[in-house]
Amino acid sequence: MNEIFASRREKLRQAMRARGLDALLISQAANRFYLSGFELHDPQFNESAGRLVVTADGRDWLATDARYLDAAERLWDHDRIFIYGGGAAKELHGLLRRCGSRVGIEAQGVSLAFARALATAGPGLFIEAADGLVERLRRIKEPVEVAALEKSFALNHKMLQWVEGQLVPGRSEAEISWGIEQFFRQNGASELAFANIVAVGKNAALPHAIPGEDAITENCPVLIDVGCRVAYYCSDQTRTFWVGDAPTDQFRRALDLTRQAQTAAIEGMRPGMPMRMAYALAHDVFARAGVAAAFTHGLGHGVGLETHEAPSLSPRSEGALEPGMVVTVEPGLYYPQWGGIRWEYTVIVEEDGVRIL
């Protein structure tokens, strides 16, 4: 694996040279892992497990605190591990000065407090925001990443087959959710990719619903939006089920339109298509049926080391689909009076279209 991380850093180095950067300080956890294999997670939002200094001259540093020394040494040349103490920003300033003068930082990946401490730690550095360089690489999945994603989605499909049998009247959202989590964990997932959504009845109208004590009744809709992490990679899928044998006409019509919108997008998407056009393919189906106002979010987002990553498929998206991108296709219709429908597949863009993972 170490060669893969090194080759990613080489690609990043090319982008850094084009920007004239001597060094790039990587703080965002998924970017750090992508470039080094070191720690996919930080322990808390305000605690870093470590940072990477990618340099124009190729002598990259892994900077962390003493807790992580052993983990760092399993991955990184001992002489290029930098251990900082309590004053991380000040010490990193010193390290960065040894790497050059023009330094990029991730403005979206550091706190204002850290950026200030770094900028005021001393003279000699020209610090600039250099976001998106790694995220841009991460949009195109390499074969090793596709293999991991396929494993993660295979388990997600297996779970969704299993869960249908669990949807019986009387069982609460929270019970179903815990069952899903156990299924994932006992079949190879390291964790959930994100907090489960299991939404019964009207709760399905909330794009963001927390599983609670509401229970399945005879004849009600249940929306399930869940993902697991396998081999470091996330999966993300949604299904909307009807429990009982008498689905309402509203439900059937909304489900039918949602699936039509999804099919239109998946059949139409191909390399070179603008992102916003992918969104329009689904939106047009809803618009023709006069229900577009009930489609209240974008069509999809990238999936990889993070559940939500670049690119996004919305009416405001820039750029076009490229082979190797992995994106969700998740149209939905929401009606606060009775509930909502969402159906989500994740697809990989290939040379001649897209393939469902």
Add this chain to the structure above:
Amino acid sequence: MNEIFASRREKLRQAMRARGLDALLISQAANRFYLSGFELHDPQFNESAGRLVVTADGRDWLATDARYLDAAERLWDHDRIFIYGGGAAKELHGLLRRCGSRVGIEAQGVSLAFARALATAGPGLFIEAADGLVERLRRIKEPVEVAALEKSFALNHKMLQWVEGQLVPGRSEAEISWGIEQFFRQNGASELAFANIVAVGKNAALPHAIPGEDAITENCPVLIDVGCRVAYYCSDQTRTFWVGDAPTDQFRRALDLTRQAQTAAIEGMRPGMPMRMAYALAHDVFARAGVAAAFTHGLGHGVGLETHEAPSLSPRSEGALEPGMVVTVEPGLYYPQWGGIRWEYTVIVEEDGVRIL
């Protein structure tokens, strides 16, 4: 509960007035929840579930995106909910201008990118870093918080009694860890408070060890550092066990010294004592025994809505213990050759000393 959140905002308002702030933008998730009951977690490190604007005049705002409108309305006056779209910083700038001109933000709770977007969204605001005002309130636990912490620690103690029977040769760290997680979840915890540490043999020498495939052998040490979240509040405890009937002299001596250091701290700690003195109580035991070099971290940290919060008990800590503070007391000794010992209780500071939770 809503009165509790309102009374916390009143206390914050006093601190804001002393600083001359017209408004304080709360972004940090635990602070947001502490002041409003709204969403303890953000969906991803780079995605906010919403922000709070606490104002000097008492007309506070809950700002979020449309996904969270329903959740917001369960807690907050409809007329004071502000829904932003894609350009959150720009829209928040407009909201803040309606609240005054001198505005505090949490420099540790916002990204550099967000702070820049807010500062450049338009004229009329004097924005300053105003960190720690909420964290300072959170250090002193209210009765309702103590009750939640007691529940969380009661489950943690119950689990630690149970887990001792699970430590049998052949079982891997990862298996034990998953068993612990299931026990917590099936007995009332909403989630783990932090990633479990279950470290066998030499792995126990790593203060940060990820449970892996290493298995328990006949006669080996096992370090378990785990916590759960119950009623929103975290617990955090560590034990070090010897599996088998022939603990080594090294193990016994290190365990004995660690427990002595912990007892010295717990018996000595009381209101008014400087934080660094609490650390010194434990450190002195190790120093007298000539093993202080193997005690490589601080003595403890606050526990509440977050596992790691203020105050911290280290040689560099400022301030003194106060009634209502909840802190861990977790001395440890680490020996890369064979493993390590840590023993962690969490205590609440009371009028005449501390009580173990």
